[in-house]
Amino acid sequence: MKRLGLIICTLFIAFPAYTAGWEPAGLIWRPPLPPPAPIISGSRVSDQIKQGCGKTNVQFADTALMRGSFVLPDQWQAQTRKLVIAATVADDLDLALDFLNTALATEKLSVVQTNVLMNQKVLTALLFGDFSRASIILEELDFKTNIPNGLWADRLFWRALIAVNQANKDTQKWQNSIQPTIEEAARLEPDSFILRVWRLIAWLEAKRWRQGNSCAASARVFSELVLDVSEASACPLMIGHVSHAMDRHFRARGDGSTPPATDLAAWRRFAAGILATVSQDQATSKAAEDSLIQASRISCAPTLGNGIGILRLNRKGG
Amino acid sequence: MSDESTQTSSIDLSITFFCTILILFVFIEFNFSRTPDEVPDFSIGQKETQVTVIPPTWTTLRSRNSFAVLDQDKLSILELGSLAVGIIDETKALSTKQEYQMLTLGKVPAPNTFSLTFSFDPTALPLDWTRDRILLGPDAECMQQQLKRLTVFVSANTASVTPLLKYAAHCGYQLRLEVMRSVEKGATVTRLFALRKKSFSARTIFK
Numbered sequence: 001m002k003r004l005g006l007i008i009c010t011l012f013i014a015f016p017a018y019t020a021g022w023e024p025a026g027l028i029w030r031p032p033l034p035p036p037a038p039i040i041s042g043s044r045v046s047d048q049i050k051q052g053c054g055k056t057n058v059q060f061a062d063t064a065l066m067r068g069s070f071v072l073p074d075q076w077q078a079q080t081r082k083l084v085i086a087a088t089v090a091d092d093l094d095l096a097l098d099f100l101n102t103a104l105a106t107e108k109l110s111v112v113q114t115n116v117l118m119n120q121k122v123l124t125a126l127l128f129g130d131f132s133r134a135s136i137i138l139e140e141l142d143f144k145t146n147i148p149n150g151l152w153a154d155r156l157f158w159r160a161l162i163a164v165n166q167a168n169k170d171t172q173k174w175q176n177s178i179q180p181t182i183e184e185a186a187r188l189e190p191d192s193f194i195l196r197v198w199r200l201i202a203w204l205e206a207k208r209w210r211q212g213n214s215c216a217a218s219a220r221v222f223s224e225l226v227l228d229v230s231e232a233s234a235c236p237l238m239i240g241h242v243s244h245a246m247d248r249h250f251r252a253r254g255d256g257s258t259p260p261a262t263d264l265a266a267w268r269r270f271a272a273g274i275l276a277t278v279s280q281d282q283a284t285s286k287a288a289e290d291s292l293i294q295a296s297r298i299s300c301a302p303t304l305g306n307g308i309g310i311l312r313l314n315r316k317g318g
Numbered sequence: 319m320s321d322e323s324t325q326t327s328s329i330d331l332s333i334t335f336f337c338t339i340l341i342l343f344v345f346i347e348f349n350f351s352r353t354p355d356e357v358p359d360f361s362i363g364q365k366e367t368q369v370t371v372i373p374p375t376w377t378t379l380r381s382r383n384s385f386a387v388l389d390q391d392k393l394s395i396l397e398l399g400s401l402a403v404g405i406i407d408e409t410k411a412l413s414t415k416q417e418y419q420m421l422t423l424g425k426v427p428a429p430n431t432f433s434l435t436f437s438f439d440p441t442a443l444p445l446d447w448t449r450d451r452i453l454l455g456p457d458a459e460c461m462q463q464q465l466k467r468l469t470v471f472v473s474a475n476t477a478s479v480t481p482l483l484k485y486a487a488h489c490g491y492q493l494r495l496e497v498m499r500s501v502e503k504g505a506t507v508t509r510l511f512a513l514r515k516k517s518f519s520a521r522t523i524f525k
Contacts, residue, residue, distance in 0.1 A: 053520075061518035062380065065428040068515075072427045080407075083431040085421070086402035088513060091384045091465055095399050099406070103429075116429070127382045128464060161378065194378055238524045241376040 039219040039307040040274060042314045044227045046233040048278050058232035060193045064150025065116060069189055074110040080272045084120060093128040097121060115147045119154050126158060134158065139229060153189035156181050157198070167205075174206040195241060196228045199273065201249055203252040209267055215300035219307055222267065226274045243272065257287045259295035266295060270304040277311055285312060373387035376523055384495070389441050391481055393470070394463060397449035401436065415460045416506050417444050426515050433512035440473060440498065440507055460489035467492045471509065475500035 015267055022029045059067035059274040083103035087096040100121050104114065110181055125134035160181040167173045179202040203225055212218030229242060250268065260266040273288030285308060292305030369387045385396040404411030404419050411419050417438050424431025438444060452458050468491045474480060479495065486493040516522060 009419075022441075055431060055520075059518070060520060060523055062378075063428065066426070066431075066518055070524055076427075076429045078423065079434075081423055081429045082421070084433045085423075086405045088430045088432070089405065089434065089511060090402045091382060091398040091463075093464060095402065099402065109407045120430070123398070126379055129381065129463075198378070211510055233520050233524070235520070235524065238520060241524050245378075253491075289341075 007014075031245055037216070038310050038314060039303070040277075040311045041214050041221040041227060042311060045278055045295050045311060045315065046316075048230055050102055050281060051234055053233060053235035053238075054231060057191050058193050058196070059191050062154075062194060063119065063149065063184075063217050064154050064189070067150065067189070067192060069150035069153075069191070070118070070148035072112060074113050075168060076113070077106060077108070079127070080106045080109070084117065087124060087318075088119070093130055093133070094127065096128070100124065103142055110150075111145065113146060115141075117147065119151055122158055124156070126161070133241065135162045136156060140160070149188040151260050153192065153195065156185035156188070157195060157242040160185065160198070160202075169205075171205070171207055173203060175208075178207040179200060179208075188201075193229075193232045196232065196315060199244065200225045200229055201246065204250075207263070207302060209263060215303040216307075218300065219270065222270070223274055223307070226271045227278070228274055230278045234278050236281065238276045239279045243275065246271075259291045260301065263298060263300070266292060266298045266301040268310070273308040274311070275305075277308065277315070282312070354435050381467055382425070383464055383469045384461075384463060384465045385469050385471070385473045387438075387440050387443055388473075388476060388479070388482055391454045393454055393482065393485070394443040394448050395450040396443070397453070399449075400446050402435070405434065412444055412446055417447075424512075424514050428515075431514050433514070434511060435508060435510050437506045437508045439504060440471065440501060441503055451487070454485050458485050458488075466490060467494070469494045469496055471496050471498050471507070473498050473500050514521040 023029055047131070059069070061067045064070060064262050065072065081100045083106075087099035087103075090096040090099065100117055101176055103115050105249050110116070118137070120185045122134050122141075125137060126133075137171070137177040138155065141155065143155070160178050163173065163181070167178060182195065182202045183200050186192070186199050189195055193246065203222060209215075209218045230239060232238065244266070250264070252265070260269050269288050273285050273292070276282075276284035276288060289305045292301045292308070295301035295305075385398065387394045387396065401419055405421050413419075419434060419436040421432045422435075424433065438447065450461060452461070468486065470493065472480060472482075472495050474497055483493065485491075496509075498509075501507055
């Protein structure tokens, strides 16, 4: 009897330990499901947190030459440089373009130098806010010339930017024209910060979450875009700037504690959660996770919330 | 013996009873006096809602500015075209001891890297460098120009910038103030325009 009692006691102690994590489904106990595969790259997040506010390869300049994306073997004549500088200083668009046209008329400009100056004309018009003039100059450019990738990328991006100015939230335009153009530009200039931010914006505007095989698959793609942006700098200040710039583009605050009400808001909240984790803002990351899980009526929102939760859990364990 | 053990048990029980009451009292007392924490509005952006925030500086395009100098209630708009002409042709650049411009070409291969130092008397901007002079007030006319962003050099001893702010609000200008050190009448200030690779560093952009 004593032996039987001992066996029964042992079973009572050992059985729960053995079935730890098992969940009852009626009378049947089922072993726990394997944890879902993380949808956010924990290793990239960890690397970025370690990097912190340190310098990276990502370039912030708005032209290929300033980014140093190619080496220009040709020398600039001093007078040509002065004309381009004068165009940079002038606060009248016609005057600035006259200076650049005079520079273009300089003898002994190489093909690459000519294209650099043509790009500068397009950018100057954009900096003055004259998108229609920029569009005209862009149309005059020869898109078949063999020029460095960086110059190509700049032209493609500006073409997309002009289209954005006219798009009026037309999702079809974003899907068929603008986003592919930005993706092509980013393929040519992967280290451009501006292109990385606009890839993120374009993905959201084109509503690409509808085209993934599953929420998890779409979330993986999107999270990589977000981490491409934060790779530029995991500094909270920069991340705050980017967040604010996106809020201005979408004309809405993206983060907060209330559950998102639309698909777009949910995906933006997901981005905010990832960026908050990278900048080690645990409270905002948790708030993003909780608000997404609560938004059960928005498709993919709970998956996105769980993704942030798994990321934070893996970081605590790791 | 049993009387002693009974007595000891009673004392133990009393002590336990009173300790329990004390713990409950402390627990309840602190709970009643505790106010619930406010739930913050989580954001990876601005945290301080009570502080006026200068808008972030990062934008896709670095929009062009006009420049002006404020002298009490007079706003002198800088004629950057004259500065530009002086860059191209040094013989046309102002070059006195007090008022001058000096260009230095930058080192990187981009053709438009440079620094331009220019010096002027803020109370008497040279005519060559003046596009317009506006007397600030309710009847002041708005400038006829393309750019809506205006950077104004303001001396630290300026009594009030309210007339300038009202003018900017009325004309729809996005205003930025650059404070200069206070100068005596007739003295000059030196400013610098520059574009270099450092202009695009994270530290410069994300302030």
